[in-house]
Amino acid sequence: MTQERLLQKVASVMLIADFEVSDRFSMRPRSFDMIARRGTTIIVIKVVSHIDSASDELAADLDQVAISLKGSPLIIGERARDGDLERGTVYLRYGIYAVSISTLHDFFVENVPPLIYASPGGLYVNIGGNALREAREAHNLSLGDLGQLLGVSRRAISKYESGMSTSVDIAIRLEEIFEQEVIEPIDLLRYSSRLRPGEKETLSNGTMAFLCEIGVELQRVRRAPFQVLITWRNHAILTAYGTSQKVVKRATLIGNLSKITKTHAMCVTTDEVIRKRIGQTLVVWEEQLHEIEDGDALIAMVDE
DSSP states (O other), X not given: OOHHHHHHHHHHHHHHTTOEEOOOOOOSSOSOSEXXXXXXXXXXXXXXSBGGGOOHHHHHHHHHHHHHTXXXXXXXXXXXXXXXXXXXXXXXXXXXXXXXXXXXXHHHTSOOOOOEEEETTEEEEEEOHHHHHHHHHHTTOOHHHHHHHHTSOHHHXXXXXXXXXXXXXXXXXXXXXXXXXXXXXXXXXXXOOSOOTTOXXXXXXXXXGGGGGGTOEEEEOOSSSOSEEEEETTEEEEEEEEOHHHHHHHHHHHHHHHHHHTOEEEEEESSOOOOEEETTEEEEEHHHHTTOXXXXXXXXXXXX
């Protein structure tokens, strides 16, 4: 399937699932292809044919954009090293979930979460430890008794009840023994950032750093239509910076992204321009920002 067809199918799934979907952009390299929002849920999506093409650097940039926008990153693809992506199976690429379009559809449209995740050595599932313990005790089975039924050690059963994952075969046999579900579904929206507190790449000198003097925070964003995320209290401004010729090309897309993510949009030019608005995006000459006294005034100017 071509890249364009993949992008269209992913966008269609998200629209069917009642998400708003952003416009796509063609700049290269890029950390994401589209952003989708439903209610308070924001998903930053990267679409690739082969998920092994998602590098550590790309994953780091995708993570940064998602966390900056208070969303979850997700990689959608068709194939991995060993073949086509399995439906209902989650793959990990540098800590980010990667799934097929079918799995995406099942989760967001049918409300059927995946149960299996791929890991070196095979396919595994997460066991609900408390559910397993309660089921074992309800059947008056000791750790050893259950271990004998499964052909594993007493210690293995103890680890399952403590949250250790197991093979699909073992999990199926457990559910057959107890006639109830013990496999924990995987929530594609549950994401832990690889960035630790304090690791955000803030701007304290150079480009637009003078804005730090009025109390706003500037965070550099890589491989995105906006290069800087400006935050003030509960406000965020997606910001492009450069010559007017360069940033104006991004203004419409940044405005579209700000609409989807419920943020603000601004393009700051290094050359003199008449302050204007392109769609949702304010275009302003850098020198005019020196007149801003505080974060509230900046937000008011972007919104006027």
